[in-house]
Amino acid sequence: MTQVQAIFDKVLEGRRITPEEGLRLLTEADLLALGQVAQAVRFRRYPEPVVTFVVDTNPNYTNVCVTDCLFCAFYRKPGAPDAYTLSVEKSSRRSSGPSPGERRRFSCKAATIRPFPWTTT
Numbered sequence: 001m002t003q004v005q006a007i008f009d010k011v012l013e014g015r016r017i018t019p020e021e022g023l024r025l026l027t028e029a030d031l032l033a034l035g036q037v038a039q040a041v042r043f044r045r046y047p048e049p050v051v052t053f054v055v056d057t058n059p060n061y062t063n064v065c066v067t068d069c070l071f072c073a074f075y076r077k078p079g080a081p082d083a084y085t086l087s088v089e090k091s092s093r094r095s096s097g098p099s100p101g102e103r104r105r106f107s108c109k110a111a112t113i114r115p116f117p118w119t120t121t
């Protein structure tokens with residue numbers, strides 16, 4: 001039996017795995033097999049055939065930033081020709097309610113608020 005299979009068996013028996021075992025699954029487990037084990041655990045804990053998703057939203061009311069992260073292709077320096085900052089009204093419209101058939105619960109766990117020293121559009 002491989003070490004990965006031993007960890008799968010442990011999970012399927014309902015026992016907790018160690019951080020080292022989790023790392024082994026992350027780096028060595030077959031993705032489809034890992035998914036099957038995850039689904040078995042999921043149905044054991046939540047047998048109802050209902051799946052929910054979190055809709056993650058980043059309401060970008062401005063692309064103006066002075067942080068200069070090396071990986072970022074989004075930001076524009078203050079005064080750049082394609083810099084924008086939305087008004088509160090436009091920003092609110094962008095984050096309007098759910099689409100038909102959707103149910104959403106709004107919550108905010110973290111927010112980075114940039115100041116508004118630039119012209120709004």
Ligand code: SF4
Nearest residue numbers: 065067068069072075
């Ligand atoms: S917008 Fe965010 S990721 Fe981009 S440079 Fe500014 S802080 Fe960095």
